[in-house]
Amino acid sequence: MNVASISALILLPLLITGCQNKASQEVSSAASDTHSRQVAAVIAGTRYxxxxxxxxxxxxxxxxxxxxxxxxxxxxWQLADDLLPLSEALFQQLQQNSLTPAEQCAELREALQPFLTTLPPA
Structure with a gap:
């Protein structure tokens, strides 16, 4: 997995979600799956x-x-009840990436910065 793949994995869902309307609406199964994958990707990136x-x-x-x-x-958004399996699979993909750890860490920090600022302190 290269820089472009990581960016697509993390940035695209974040950009897409930034344009979503927060108004209540019925969410289709496909949208629910997409949202679950986006949230799982954020969790996996943060774990990494x-x-x-x-x-x-x-x-x-x-x-x-x-x-x-x-x-x-x-x-x-409606999410899957158990995001752990999907999040774990994405975490494993990140670990198998061909980037150096320093490059991957920098890419993820940049991509996840909006979410990271909302987290409680350790």
């Missing part, structure tokens, strides 16, 4: 920063998931 990049300022995995779910709820 914590465990692979050594970012000790990040909260526990549970707090990260709760914060991501809270943001999704504010947007009126």
């Amino acid at each position: 920063l914590k465990y692979q990049c050594g970012d000790t300022a990040l909260p526990s995995d549970k707090e990260t998931e709760e914060a991501a779910r809270a943001e999704a709820c504010q947007r009126g």
Whole structure:
């Protein structure tokens, strides 16, 4: 996985979600799947920063998931009940990336910065 792939994995969902209307509306199954994948990607990227990049300022995995779910709820999104399997699969993909750890950490920090600022302290 190269820089473009990581950017697509993290940035595209964030950009798309930034344009979503927060008004209540019925969410289709496809939209729910997309939203679940976006939230799982944010959780996986944050986990990578914590465990692979050594970012000790990040909260526990549970707090990260709760914060991501809270943001999704504010947007009126319906998510899968259990995001852990999807988040774990994305985390494994990030670990198998061909970028150097320093490059990948920098890419993820930049892509996730809007979410990271909303997290509670570790």
